[in-house]
Each structure stands twice: as structure tokens, then as C-alpha cells.
Amino acid sequence: MMDLIAWMETTFGAHIEWKQVVLIGMTPLFLVGFAVEWQVMRKRGMARQFYWKDILTNLTLGSSYQLFELAVHVLFVGAAVFWFWQHRFFTIPINAWTVPLIFIAVEFCYYWFHRCSHRVRWFWTAHVVHHSGEHMNMTTAMRQSVLYPITGWWLFFMPLVLLGVHPAVVFILYACDLVYQFFIHTESVGKLHPVLEYIFDTPSNHRAHHGRNDCYIDKNYGGVLIIFDRLFGTYVEEQEAVDYGIKRQVHSHNPLTLNFHEFIDMWKDVARPGSLMQRLKHIWAPPEYERPSAAGSE
Template structure:
């Protein structure tokens, strides 16, 4: 394996982004899993969730996300993690005794990143891309925005680095978390045994998260575990059939529109006439928030599905 590090450093620099390494390495498994899912659902006569325009949009969004994340790590994110790690409070060992608590720590950070991505519009401008798909299959997990790399979502993981977890470990375990999540974006699996549904983010639990049904909106934020949703009151069990998408559904398969529509609308809302203190609230208030006397901007065509 002596050849591996020089090869990785050629692409990722001296501070290898293990998150991207693992996700790229998992890509053939992701593709194979999708093909199996498609065949199984085809045999069941349930292939309505395989809309090929949306699937190709998902693949394009996922590929560009990987490129943007890698570029951002090389330019900024890697340096930020390295800088914060210089001021770590402890020297935390990484071994068989500590890896599980560290993983739970990453999951905890992911929960709050995910929750803030729904409740703070600045972060929602990137995360909305993931939720604007109106079907559910494995490629939905690939539906990510290039803006993820630029809005600063990595700050949610810096507390672990400050505590003394090496950045490479944080990023690798984050990638393990994301890899697991790929396999919960499906309708091929129904409800799992009760203990699984209680502890884990399962396909059933995650389908709820993607629903625009009123009772499902902003629920089930967990990545691998669902216990933080239960602890913080954001858990919802799958009961009614899930209606996938967002209440103000963007009507487009255009790669650029899907990436920037909410970001553009947010800044147009900020720039619209009104008191500055009210206009700036569009940056941190929930996505559906409206300031008095202003109708939120919709630059591109949307359809109300609420």
C-alpha cells in the first residue's frame, strides 16, 4: 500500500480528504445497488418512482457535488480543519475503545447540521436540492448541491476537531455516515423489525423525512441513528403514504436551476425594499418565513403542492 498515499496526495494534496476518497470508492457499489433496486421494483410492477429525467438529474447533481467538495477541501476546508486542530483541547486517541463514541459524536453533529439545514434558510439554499426530487430511489441520495461546499456546513463538525479528533477521522466517519444513508433512500424495503426502527435511520424512517405531507415536514433528521430525533422531539413514524418533494415545488430538471433557485430567491428577498433589519432575517429565518408587506420571490416556476 506504499503507492496509495502518494497517489491520493497527487489528487487531494498533503491533507487527504478521506470523505471524498471513501465516497468515490463506494460509487461502483452505489451503482450496482441502484441496478438491483430497479430490477426488483420492476418485477414487483412498481417502477413509477424511476423517472429517468430525474435520475439523470440526480447523477449530474451528485457528480458535480463531489467535484465541488474536493475543490473546496483543497482551497479552504482542509486548511480550516488543520488550523482548528492546532488549538485542540485534548489529545484523543483513536482506537477500538474510542471509535464508537467518536462515531456517535459525528452523528450528533450531523443531526444538528441537518436540522439547521431545514430551519435556517442560508443552509436550506443548498439542502433544498436534495428534497426537490419527487420520487424515491437510491439515486435520490446523490441529489446534492454544489453549494454544500460553499455555505459553510463543515462548521458543524469543527467542535469534534477542537476536542481533539483528527480531521481525517472526522471526515472518514462522516463519509461512513453518508455511505449508510445512500441505502435508506428506497422503497424496496418496508418497515424493519421494531428494534431497528427504534435505534436506526431506516428506509421507512427516512421516507418520512422526504415527505411534504404536513405531518412529515422537518422530521427524522438522523443519519445512521434515529435516537437524537427521539430525544429532541423530531421523530415521526411512517403511517400515511409519503408525498415526496417540497411544498413550493421547483418545476425543472435543469442542472443550474436546481442548484441555485433557492439561493437566488433568498438574496432577492434580502434586496427587496423594506427595513434592513427585516430583510436580513431572510438569511437565518426558516425557509417559509415571510416578512410583513413582502411576498417571497419565486424567480423560476414553482407549483404549490402543500
């Protein structure tokens, strides 16, 4: 792997956005997967659940997210990531023994990134786009925000870089995590064997994550594995029918509205009269947080 990385860096430069390289390369497989899913659901008489306006919105959001993230990586993130790499404490070798352990560490970082994306409004302003879809199919995985590189998703993985894992390895493994997640955004697969449901983030577990039902809110943050949810008390089993979407649903297919509505609302809340600490708390408090004065005036 390191030989390939060295060749790519020599050919294209050191600051390659490896996550997007993998995701863009996998796009044909994603489209094939969606086509198979649609055929399966059509044969079951459930194709009416595929709303093509939503699907086109998902594809638009996914492509704009990829292009914007590539641009921000070239302008800033790539250099910032390599600053961490240059100040690493160790250099961890990449081999058949270390890669599985590094992947579990990447999954652990992803769990906390995903959990913060639900419980800290600054990060929610980006992640809300992914949850705003009211229908579940594989293209929902592509429903992403251009704000991700701005809000700082990549910071959650920098501890691994500081420990000595090459950034390319971290982001390639994270991309593999995201590739897996694309295929669990589906209603075409029911519950799997209990052992698989206990260890992995399955379609059933992930459907529950996307529910706005009270019992499903802020649960099942895992990417490939569900074990950290079980360990940290954020696991829930899919039982009642899932109602997809967000509590304050945005009924729009406009990519600008979907990308920026929560970000704008957060700063509007910060701008409301009150003490500086009360106002700034809207940035790091949970998305549902309201100041007493704000709640009383609405």
C-alpha cells in the first residue's frame, strides 16, 4: 500500500484527498448497487417508495460535496493534515498485522465524529443534510453537505496521524468505511443473523439511526461496526416502523437551502440578544438547545 501511495504522491503531489479518490472511483459500483436495489424493490411492489426528485437531489448533493471537499483539501485541509503528520510521535508500520487494528481505530474515531455530529450543533449544521431525507434508499448515502470540510470532520482523525499512521492510510480506510455504509442505506434487506446484527452496522441498525421516532433519535452511530454503540450506551434495535427525516423537517429540494439552512439558523440564534456565553452556547450545545429567553419569546 505504501508503495502505491508514494507513487501517487510523486505523480500528483503530496496533498491528495484519498477519501474522495476512493469514493469517486467507487461511484460506478454505487450506481449499480442502487439499480439492483430498485429492481428488487420494484419486484416486491415497493418501487413507489423511490421518489425520483429526492433521488436527483441526493445525487446533486453528493456530487457537490465531493467537488467542494476536493477544492478545500487542495486549499487548506491537505496542508493542515500534513502538519499533524510532520509532528507525529511515532511512525506505525503498515502491514497485515497493523491494518485491521488501524481500521478499528478509524471506526472508533468515526463513532465520536458521528456522535458529535448529532450532539454538537456546529457539526450538526453539516450532518443535518444527510438526515433531512424522508425516504431511504442507497442514494440517501450520497446526501451530504459541502460544509463538512469547513466544520472540521477531518480533525477527529488527527489523533491517529499524530500517533504515526500515515494520513493516506487513515483516509483510505475511512473511505472503505464509507463505501460499506453506502450499501446499508436500504429497505431491501431485512434483519440479518443475530450475530451479524450484534457486531455490525447492518441495514436494520442503520435504518433505526435515520429515524426521527423518539426511540431512535441519536442512536447507532457506528459505521461498519455497532460494538462501540453497545459499549457506550447508544445502541437501539429497529422495532417500530421508521419515520425518516428530522424533527424540524425542511421541505425543499434546493441544494442551497438544504446545505445552509441549519448553519444560518445557528448564527441567527447566536445573534439574538443575551450574554455572550449564552449566545455562543448555540455553537457547541445540542441542536435542540434553546435559551430560556429564546424559548419564552417563541
